[in-house]
Amino acid sequence: MSAPGISLAQQAGGALGRVGEILAKPIPLGQLFSIPIELHASFFIVLGLQLLTSIPQGGWAVLLWSLVLGPMLLATVLIHELGHCLAARQVGAHVSGILLWPLGGLAFIGQTPSPKADAWVALAGPLTHIPQVLVWLLLLLPVYHADTGSWAVKLYVPYPEAAHFLHALFACGVIINIxxxxxxxxxxxxxxxxxxxxxxxxxxxxxxxRRTAWITICVAVPLGLGVMVYGFYPHFQMVTIMVAGFILFATFQLFQALRADALPRHPLFAAAYNSGGAAAGATGGAGAGGHEGPYFKFDSVVVDSAGVGVGAAGAPPAQHQLPPH
Structure with missing residues (x-):
């Protein structure tokens, strides 16, 4: 029975609003290296949907596969983000924390002191995949030999039934990180x-x-459009389309900053202006304040029935900001 003076639609809207508030609140997972780590609640919705669809696709083996693969992907993304955060600390940038959610990870990092330092921070994340590949490969070798009788590993992901489950898991770990x-x-x-x-x-x-910004835009737009086309052909891939959309959206934001003469406040270029280097002096731009925001990357991997595909999203859930630690 509805409350007096409140329609069912209003009650439903209020209930949905409360659900939205719950989903918008990240779940603290603790700290690593004094860096707060949080998990967005929507991860469990995506995992639940994947579990519901896994049994019709392949039975209990695929269900177990989904249960194991989700945490493995999160761990891979977390290590990548930690690489960025630890490198940022090394160059003197502030690190607020890491947010994990279904489409990837976000490292909230303050302004780096120079383009050289920012390059090291950008490189540090992908470099974490090299030791991860080696670990997964060492785990795969004995299992692969037991399955095939050969030590010459050929990377493929077999059907994750009981007899080949570890083979599939370890091979997937190698492929994901590569x-x-x-x-x-x-x-x-x-x-x-x-x-x-x-x-x-x-x-x-x-x-x-300014010239760097134009070059960045001219490179990113065709790449973003190419990724968009790939998302529709030969198979419809929602995550790939989201990747393309975010590339184009971020590029449009950069274009807006360029037109508004606001590059000193853009996180990509603030370090160049603040460092007082030749590039900053050539434009006469004013120094930017200590801007801090999410270090956007595409770090998630999506595995579906078509195989292993790299996808991701660097956009954070709406209205979320990690507090400084």
């Missing part, structure tokens, strides 16, 4: 790590910030 390493470094589209390295390299070489 894919993330390559995707983050070899696609020079902002806000990917490769895009940040492109900007930092140009600024470090003395290219003026």
């Amino acid at each position: 894919s993330l390493f390559a995707f983050n470094l070899l696609v020079p589209a902002y806000p990917l790590d490769g895009g940040r390295l492109l900007v930092d390299g140009l600024l470090w070489a003395g290219v003026a910030p």
Whole structure:
């Protein structure tokens, strides 16, 4: 029975609002290296949906696979984010924390002191995948030999039934980390790590910030459109389309900052202006304040029935900001 004077629609709206408030609150997971780590509540919704769809796709083996793979992906992303955070501390930047959510990870990092320092922070995340690949490969070798009788490993993910479950899991760990390493470094589209390295390299070489911004835009737009096309063809891939959308959105924000002569306040270029280097002096730009925001990256990996695909999102859930630690 509804409350007097309150319609069912209003009650439903209030209930949905309370659910939204619950989902908007991240779950503290503790700290690593004194860095607060939080998990967005929507992760459990996505995991639940994946579990519900896994049994019709392949039975209990796929259900168990989903239960194990989710935490493994989160751990991979967390290590990547820790790489960024520890490198940021090394160069003197403030680190507020890390947020994990279904489509990736966010490291909240303050302004780095120079483009050279920012390049090291950008590179540190992908570099964490090298030791991770080695660990997963060492785990895979004896299992692969037991399955095939050979020590010459060929990377593939078998069906995760009981007889090949560990083989599938360890091979997936290797492939995920190789894919993330390559995707983050070899696609020079902002806000990917490769895009940040492109900007930092140009600024470090003395290219003026405005010219660097135009180069970044001209590189990111066709790459973003290409990723968008790939998301629709040959198979519809929602996560890939989200990746493309975020690349284009971040590039549009950079274009707006360029048109408004606000590059000194953009997180990509604030260090160049504040460091007082040749690039900053060439434009006569004013120094920016100590801006701190999420260090956007595409760090999530999505595994579906089509195989292993790299996807992600660097956009944080709305209205969330980690407090300083």
